[in-house]
Amino acid sequence: MSLTYNPKKRKRSKTHGYRARKKTKGGQKVLKRRIKKGRYKISV
Numbered sequence: 001m002s003l004t005y006n007p008k009k010r011k012r013s014k015t016h017g018y019r020a021r022k023k024t025k026g027g028q029k030v031l032k033r034r035i036k037k038g039r040y041k042i043s044v
Contacts, residue, residue: 012044013044016043016044017043017044018031018042018043018044020043021043030043031043
């Protein structure tokens with residue numbers, strides 16, 4: 001039996017990172033919302 005969650009820093013930043021968010025319209029909306037809300041961390 002293998003574990004479900006196998007964390008990888010590269011994969012995480014590629015899918016949920018700042019640059020990945022910036023690339024799409026929806027991602028830009030996400031960043032905008034989070035900045036507006038005053039999140040300490042905008043993305044990974």
